[in-house]
Amino acid sequence: MTSLSYLNDKDNFDATTDPAATESSQVERIVRAIAGGIAEGKLIADQRLPSIRAMAAEHRVSRDTVQRGYDKLVAGGHLYARRGAGFYVAAVPMPPVRDTTPRPTVDLEPFQLIHTSLPPDRCPGSGVLLHDDGSVDELHRIVKGVVASGQRLGGYGDPAGYLPLRQQLQNKLRIEGIDAPLPSILTVPGCVAGLTLVVRSFIRPRSLVLVEDPASFIHTTVLLAQGAEIMRVPREADGPDLDVLRLLCERYRPAMFLMTSVLHNPTGSSLSLPKARKLIEIAAEFDMMVVDDASYADLSHPAGARPVVPLAVLDQLDHVIHVGGSSHILAPDVGTGYVVAHERRMELLRLFRPAQGLGNMLIQERVLYRLLSNGLYRRRCERIRAMLAQRATAIRHALAEAGCTVAPAGGGLFLWADLGQDKSGVDVARRMLKHGFLTAPGSHFSPPKTDNSHMRFNVTTTTPAALAALAACL
Template structure:
């Protein structure tokens, strides 16, 4: 999509800057935002001149200035490329690069998760413009559930809100979660449940306790990208377990554990992000057998569990293992509100003690006000119906989204019957597609972010709740048609 230069924000009045100045500012901002990433080829002089409505001389002059300022490299006969810069790496990036270099998997020099996080957390795009976003649109959620709980708490004595909380977390909520887990056939006492500020903190605490420099940690390839940097910052050797349309490749997993003797495996057992696959009972048993034989911990992330309808063919590892070797994680960020930040860890008593101790060292207690709000929501009887409505809405857009993606030429990894994500092969470098999408006003998630070594890929994740804009289909068709013409 063409972006006129008069729409490019400038630090001064546009009347006081030249077209070259504005184009330089545009290029610098895109590079600093990691839309154009190290090693990527910049748009050709001809294409950028057409897109911006300026002369080729203006583009050449702007590119040369970016070279002089250290943002680009000029390669004779090839074009201009984004230069690797040393500024402000994300925590764990350099260590991850070193770990990746020691493995046989392809790797890039940085883990550029910051690109997606910045855009997810700062974007003002409508949900329809954010098919790469990891949450359901606000209009699908029920803010009254939260405000109603807050009003109820507001009528109670303020004195109970003044304490620092307890190390394990708000006891009535842990008792309610005990009931919830029993419904999932996981037997647990309240003392085995530790409340945390979301899955991210749970992963952080587990990494601090169990992972030492050089330890092997197996993660999905693809999988949830944010945990990669956390384990890498502990000095872990990240190993990617590939996925098939039927779920994790367990033959590959067995080879990995035989070769590397890992400290742990981290896995979504239900509605895996991003593939949408779920474990069968046979797969779950085999994973637990390997964990027992090779003595590694299994961290089961069930953040999407409430989006899984009753009777759906999915097996939770914790229900088979009963928390002997499995550490089970849950959260409500996907179904209630992303900023409620209440998650939980269910595990063996000794593990709960270790996590609680680490939690206090890192941040004392978790916010009890949030935990009281969640407790009210879960006990007032409306949450179950709310989740049923979410599942119904996802069911209502799933086939439509699949048809749209396939019509544009994408190939689906598999057709999930539940959940919010689809993993699709675009047939082109998804980094370039995501960069072009950003220019066109869409937040897209390149598949390389889901690789533990940020390996280039043609795959991309789509949030089916955010794919309703007809302009998305038009953009994908236009970009892919152009890519096909350039290839020929």
């Protein structure tokens, strides 16, 4: 067993010199001493540390104190754990525990794709699904019916959400293959609110979280707002690069992987079944929480040449938290989101749930309930999928004629196009804006200050005029 005798040197950790020291201060002494030993070269890469029992006995502290100190060092990147084998010095030390590096700031520019004064036909980069008049009229009738039903207002409702709606969501999830007990389902004001609730519940400042590259700017914004550290896993045509994912898990032991299994934003790709199974195995091996943003899942064709299923179908909520919603099928201003998680995670989710809106969307929840209970939601999804497929085919052809390479996609709202190796997505976006069109360059979805030749197109707002302007700008 390796002895860390230097910890008893002057100015280093020695619990016996301070009998009145609190457990918290003893934990911090362990952290500072071991981190300092790594920085000074007294502890080398892959060196095994004493077991928790041996460390506690040698320095006359509790095992819990040592465990907490080791856990902090793992979270800080100084150590890594091997299941059943103990704790080891990490190969490349992370910055000191008391790091004063300025935190990254949230880039607000991509939010213009959601909040813009331009009309929809001028926003080929929009993130909002533009419905036809018939779908809008249908939704208006449902909303009017809910209001006219005499729904009594004035209370906060069920803290978990409208019970009949949650029962309908339970049925919907069961049809999709997710067996979720009713207490495992919470409603929230929308998918973004659901992601925010999950991150707020389980992530603390400086927690390491993995996201995909490219990824929705909503994912990074929610995490940065909570003070998380972000690392990226490249997204391939059939899902995240699992080799990179495993390396990051082995090296850093991230707390969470925030991703999209079905109709990824911005690429439109979906996770393949073999890769989904391996991802679940990695999550179980490293006890990593996987948050699956299923915002666009209802836009996916339920049947096809390649099976596409949400991760929760395979995992049954053991390590996966499923976040879904109706904002794209209905409209952002009347959509309702929901979070589905294992019962052991629900305590924290219920604790933070009131911060997402005490009123429980009394009208919106009942709108979705009516659509689900009378079968209108399913038929609405079918019409939207057919419309998206038809429009995507025409726009894909037009983009190819303009010299763009469009990534394969299994339906959904977006097409992910490569403008050409010699093209800058940011430069093209600026030229398009001068023509009066708001676009979504790839830099909105990759690390800050990273330019590339990609651009995301919304198939419901990309008009012939926008495509003609793009051809001119290219």
